[in-house]
Structure formats: C-alpha cells, structure tokens
Amino acid sequence: MNPIIVATDFSEVAENAVEYAAAVAKHNDAKLILYNSFVIPTHAANTLLPAASIQKLITDNEIRLIERALTISIDYDIEVEHESDLSFVQDALKSLIEKHQAALVVLGMNTKTLEQDLWGNTTTSAIKRLNLPVMAVPLGAHFEGTKNVLFACDVLSGISEKVLANIKELAIALNAEVEVFNVNEKVEELKIHASLPEVSAIDDGLEGISYYYKNVNSNAVIKEIEKEIIDFQADLLIMVPKRYGFWSSIVHRSKTRIMASGLKIPLLSLPIS
Template identity: 75%
Template sequence: MTIIVATDFSEVAENAVEYAAAIAKHNNARLILYNSFVIPMHAANTLMPGSSFQKLLNDNEIRMIERSLSLSVTYDIEVEHEFAFSFIEDELKALLIKYDAGLVVLGMHTKTLEQDLWGNTTTSAIKKLRFPVLAVPLGAKFEGIKKVLFACDVLKGVSEKVLVNVKALALSLNAEVEVFNVNRALEELKKEGEGLQATNAIDDGLEGITYYYKNVKSSAVIKEIEKEIEVFGADMLIMVPKKYGFWASLIHTSKTRIMASGLQIPLLSIPI
C-alpha cells in the first residue's frame, strides 16, 4: 500500500503528515511526501533572476529531503518525496497513478464561513479526486482507530466499491463500524423492498467485520452526525460525497465538505 500526504509545512499540514506516517507504520505502507511549491509573496512581487528562483527550488527540495529522512527514521517506514510547481489537485491525480496509491491525506483547517461557501484545497480535493481522501484536523493524533462511524443513505444504497473500502479499513485497524442513517426508521425501511434490498447489500458487503446499524429520524443530517460522533465515541468518520451536475450543485450544499471543515476527528471521503 502507498499513501500520499501533501504538506505546505504549515501547522495543519504537518499534523496531517505525522498522522499519515503513523498510519503508514501501522499498515507497513510506503509514504509519499508531496509539496506543491509556491513562490513566496515577497519574491513573486520582485523581478527575480533565474538563479534566485533555482535557489528557492533547491532549498525547498533540501527541506523535503530532510523531512522525508526524519519521518523515515522516526516511524521506521519507507518515505519518498515529490514536489512540483503546479496546481495541487492536478499533481495529486498524476501521483496517484504514478505510485498506484490507495489514499491521499490532507490537513483540514477549522470551520469558517468562507470555507462553507467556497471550500479550500482539501475540500476541493474531496470533490475532484476520484480516490479516497482523508482530511485530518489540527490536533488529531493517530493512536489506533477502534470505532468508525459510516454515515450513509441506507435507502439509496451503498456501492460495492465503497463497502469494500470500508471493510478493508475495519479489518486493517481491527475497528468496529456503525452504519449511521439519518432518514426514516430502519423498521420502516425494512418494510419496503428497496430498503430491504439496500440493507441486505450492506450486510453482504460488510460480512466478516463487527458492525451494526443505527437510524435517526431527522431532517438535520449534519447535526445528527455531529451528535452521533460524540455518542458513539468515533475515532473516524466515513462519508461518500455525491456528484452533482452544474445546476444541481448550485442548489445542493455538500454535506461531506461541511463536515470535513468542522470535525475534531479525521474524515475519510470515499468516492463512488
């Protein structure tokens, strides 16, 4: 397994790097440390000669090498580094293919109104990348994950690919999973052919791990998920972002994006 983690050396990003390294050690995985190089503002506003620009690149690579070596020694894992002068989402797509990676780890800033409206680099990656993205908030530390809250729409069903990922995660971490549905009562769902078929598919997909259902009848999905995180004592939240067309995206607000920017625990986004 290969894990990619991006850093701009900020406090939030570096916390995510430590979290990713701990996961890599736990899973005996390779870690790819990635940095999207950005010219410092003071340098961008000057007529900088080519030699000075090259020095910035060299200094940045040295910093990446030193950080990689430090992580390798501290966590006893294989660490490689990549950095590029490009948009982070585009480069991450290329790196995922290059290294056949299974997970991207990114730091997540605290909740702000601006992020709710426009998102940020991490929420943009959740939206655009068709790969699992783990958003790690500042302060989150990997000390094993025993309880995973899987928030999904049971009635609409969950894809087999998503269930495979959830099961693999639970097995690798020896964690129990709560399938949490904010909709109608589960008893009502089971009376309907579609609902029964959906729950049977989840049962088949998660066979072999410890899991159970919990249903809450409410229209306040985000608030109920936040409440259940506390009640269940979840160490990680899993959500499946929905893909909307242009016009639909103007109406629908991404619950995954909003949850990512307001959590104290990591959020794993698994795309369909």
C-alpha cells in the first residue's frame, strides 16, 4: 500500500487519529507520513519577538514532531517519516500527496458543533478539496480490525467504477462485509429494482466480496444513517461527497460533512473521480 499521511497539531483528537493511522499502516504494511502545520502561538504573534525566538519555537516544534515519529515507529514497528511547515494545511496536504504518492489522508474530527455544521473545519475542508480518500477519526475511535463497512449512498444517482473498486479493495484487505445502504423517499425495496443499470453496476463492481443492499424509504437521510450504524454495528462509514457550485453550496449542507462531525466511528470519504 502507498504511504498514509496523518496530520497532527498535538491535540487529543489529532493524536488519537495518529494512533489510528499508525494501526492502519501496520495492518497494511504501509509507510506513515506524520505531518504538522506549525502555527506561531497567538501570544508570540502579537508581540515583537526577535527572529531568534521565533526560530526557537519552530525548532522546538520540529523536535517534538521527530520524537513523536520515533515513538510511533517503535510502538507499531512501521516506517515513519515526518514533515512540518508553515503552510495552510490544505495546500500542504496537496503537496505531500503528490510528493509521496499517498493512498490515504487521516485527520482527527472534533465533536459536532453548530459552527462546524455551518462552515466546516480543517477536516471537512480536506474532504471537500482533496482528490484522495480522507478518513475522519473521532476521539475514542481505535483500530481493532474492521469487519462491518457501511457504504451510505444514493444508488439511483449512480456510483463510479473507481469508488466501487476502492470499496472492494478495502473490503478484501480488511476481510470485511459491506452493506450498501440507500436512503430514498421515492423508491421501494432495491430488490425490485435489481434490473436497473445503477444496481447492476454495483453488482459488477463489488463482485467477489461479501455485500448486500438495504434500502430505507425516508427523507431523514442523516438520522437513518446514524440508526443504521448502530443496527449494523458498523466499524467504518463510507460516503462520497457531492460537488456543489458556489451558490448551490450555500443552499446545500454536505451530508458527508455533517456526518463527519457527529460520528463515533471513522468516516472514509471517497472522491467521485
């Protein structure tokens, strides 16, 4: 597996995501890239500190990152590299993805707040902007194997071959069962739509792994997904965020973003293309 990138600001949520990413890297025999976007503390930025003092803050942060990378490498017996800069996180992640040909970006996810719901945060912004799988890991989530994967989607809108290939590859790697969960107020049970090309495409794309469909007739998509996570005892939720233009994004609040900020299990967001 190509390298996994995980970002940390050394907060509790971010460090939990680091542990999760390290365990995933261990499971997949992958290299881990530990990234930190250094931010000059507010009290330092608001004072006229000499350049030497600012450089010391940067150096101390670099040392802390090196020590963390070494600890992870020893604890999980994996190869760990570290990267740090003063760039915006999204810009830096794009560069790191290209530099390391990464397969996955892992970020911590804070608990749900109204501000996050409306405007998002670093993690939800990465989900929106990065053309790579992004995993949002909530505090308290630990990787102990993944047996039940819930893929929440709008079946009748169609699902790309690449998305299906990614899900199949993941299921094989984890020896996991996949539930394709569709919430739609306009259709009946998917089994009576088995002849539809959208359903046939899923059958072709997921052939060879253990999966099944479940459909719920409802207009309360978020609530139904939350309920199904519990009923299915899901270890991982997969969603594919839709792309909206500027004006549409003001009207539409991304269901992927909302789910990412309110889960107790990791959310894996797969890009459309």
